[in-house]
Amino acid sequence: MTDLSNVTPVDAEDISEWDMTADVVVAGYGIAGVSAAIEAANGGARVLVLERTSGWGGAASLAGGFIYLGGGTALQKALGFDDSADNMARFLEAAVGPGADKAKIKDYCDGSVAHYDWLVSCGVPFREAFWGEPGWEPPHDEGLMYSGGENAAPFNEIAQPAPRGHVPQMANKRTGQKGGGYMLMKPLIDTAEKLGVRTEYDIRIERLIVDHEHRVVGVLAKRYGKEIAIKAKRGVVLATGSFAYNQQMIEAYAPRLIGRPGAAIEEHDGRAIRVAQALGADLVHMDATEVAFFGDPQLLARGILVNGRGQRYVPEDTYPGRIGQMTLLQQDNQAFLVIDEESYEAALETETSTSFFRTTPKWVAESVAELEAEMGLPESALQSTIATYNLHAAQGKDPLLGKKPEWVKPIGTPIAAFDHRGHTAGFTLGGLRTDLDGRVVHVSGEPIAGLFAAGRCTSGLCAGGYVSGASLGDGSFYGRRAGAAAAKDGVRTGVVH
């Protein structure tokens, strides 16, 4: 655990000697950090990246690699999908709210096609293949997939469905060594190196250094217990990830995640947020969380998902992250998947990238009444749910939740149920308020001079909801903005020291 006991800013006058100096100092070498480093270097700045671990990558290189992009990217077009920035914004506003930042969504959607091209220009490979089955990730190296429930109720009535989960082509999916996240990060790291970005590993930032005009001019860091003062002539970019592993912050801001951090790394200790808060930085949507659901989407789509009262609550063919959020946040983390034998066997014949979710059912029965009793549900709770479902399923309809006809058919017997109670985990989405240039915004509404941030230490696109690819997406998009703005910062304002 990082010692958070002192996050107060240090007065620049108290620094007798600077151990290192750069124009732009980037803290954290994950997706936001590398994107910032590249664009700061492109902007003519000498860039120094400080990484706490002994290697680049952050949470990004361990991730599946989805980058949420649309509006008509080259990949979408090549695969025959129509999309527009407006259409993409309409979906996102519906899916990632309430309270989503509409200006940021518009900005991101408008810049999405160009951002895809930039990734490609940096060497990130995307294979022109679409994966259309329910799932968390493509099982092979397909480059495009639905990753937010765009083609499921209620969103398929709100905006024209288009897949926007762009996945870098994996080098060797079978070994699991080089997944989409790695294949995103590697070319970006190579690009940064070619641009002369300097990197120092095993350095952890501790506090910000501020001059007499309240401008951030450096960071105080630690390497193997030794304090190091690093001067940033133009700006500091914070990119050290979420607070999923900061117990106190989780309790205070996102208590539903107590005991269930997921898809984050232990270095996600919230320190970037804390050091900026100490300067009066504003926060946004600190309660928002991504929530993964440990279930196989191929099974989910073919069955019905019921809560602790035996009631359906979400279209089972939607984005599994939405199922996770609705289960944890609205159903007290109580969920059961009910499926008949025929559908279960059909699901087992499909391909999946998450075969570890293909567990065997906990209960099997010859009748719904028997299953209901074995599951411990009150008499008639599940029977009435299934009777109503079957009534409409006989006509290929699901008026209650709008599951698509292709997945709707009456549930027969033998019948089984999976116990998915408590089967969720997630990471935090809230963080520092930043403007469209990645500047950290003070509670007074003005940017804090010299301070920038991107990635999951900031509030990005997502307020309440989530789509897979939003984190690598807004992390890289606003990482670039932050790097570019930092490179210009001291120069433009004439306060280069």
Add this chain to the structure above:
Amino acid sequence: MTDLSNVTPVDAEDISEWDMTADVVVAGYGIAGVSAAIEAANGGARVLVLERTSGWGGAASLAGGFIYLGGGTALQKALGFDDSADNMARFLEAAVGPGADKAKIKDYCDGSVAHYDWLVSCGVPFREAFWGEPGWEPPHDEGLMYSGGENAAPFNEIAQPAPRGHVPQMANKRTGQKGGGYMLMKPLIDTAEKLGVRTEYDIRIERLIVDHEHRVVGVLAKRYGKEIAIKAKRGVVLATGSFAYNQQMIEAYAPRLIGRPGAAIEEHDGRAIRVAQALGADLVHMDATEVAFFGDPQLLARGILVNGRGQRYVPEDTYPGRIGQMTLLQQDNQAFLVIDEESYEAALETETSTSFFRTTPKWVAESVAELEAEMGLPESALQSTIATYNLHAAQGKDPLLGKKPEWVKPIGTPIAAFDHRGHTAGFTLGGLRTDLDGRVVHVSGEPIAGLFAAGRCTSGLCAGGYVSGASLGDGSFYGRRAGAAAAKDGVRTGVVH
């Protein structure tokens, strides 16, 4: 709307002349402010209260007046209710989480009996009468009532039910002029006056004044457009209420309340939170909200409440604020009350303090199938819910949600439904992190010298859940603590200027 454009601290060296001076300066004259003022004065401090409006009271004097107290108060004992601090804490930990501050709950429960006695000693009147019917408030001047679902599922299995909603005796309930909140505030204001507390009205705090050691030594305020510098020799107590009326903060922190502020006053603009954030103050549970449900509890208990899918989701005989939270936060604000004619007429014969919630049903039908169709629910959605409910109700049971047997009986015909979609409003519960002495805590974990806070600009007892009386309860309890600590502060540390 208050101008929030500048909440940055002012350097004490830039103050050429102090317009007013006191030992302890209290901002806001609601429940937290008056409690702080009394105890600061009792602690030997010269106290100055700054109130933004032209009179005392805040949101408190407009409130119903519940103060959440227990553990065996004199009133509980006189009315024959057993309770203990441990029992009260057990209930609160279950009801106001997840993420509730256990140390604060224990502290509050342990001090609850003495706090009741203190209120009585200040002249707050409580009538020894219990109101045991479902409702938002007692219809007359009864002094005690269940106000948090203590006697409903699931809490009645977790802790021994005891009513803890203490209501000051109203002077004239019929005219509505002097409700419980007024009758709580008036004696406290009188007490403060007797102790020599000075009050200045029509003064709005704008910024905090800080000395070279980062100690808060005063406030910069405004009266009729003129800036006023007020020196606080020992401490400043912030007590200006919630951020329910700060649109930007609602969007960023508690977006479910967009467009539906309730039981707050427009002065609740979050400024106390902002000026402290600018000093690096930590925040807690900014997403937490009280949620009122605009329905008559006497009708609710006798009917069933279903969501937009025709499913039950909450025991209808619980605290209506819990119904509000579960409706807004977990059912997308979709709710219908379904009740048969016989139960409807029985409810109309009862007394209520909220007769304006006794509207007529939107739909009336001779059969459930007909009602279901008129409500626009899918065929069988409501029919199956009622069939399951009736199956168990015939035996006086509700295994699905645990409604108490006294309210459970099969639903017959004719049958009606009320449209409660969107019928919620609420105020914010999150705010500054404070310690048990009401000191505002910096993100570094240390108190900010000279700065105290209480009431709804702080995070009090409630994290996710709520009980009626928690706001006047923790506001008065920690208001007292803050006042007492502020009075001692400069003296003890020897930094009196």
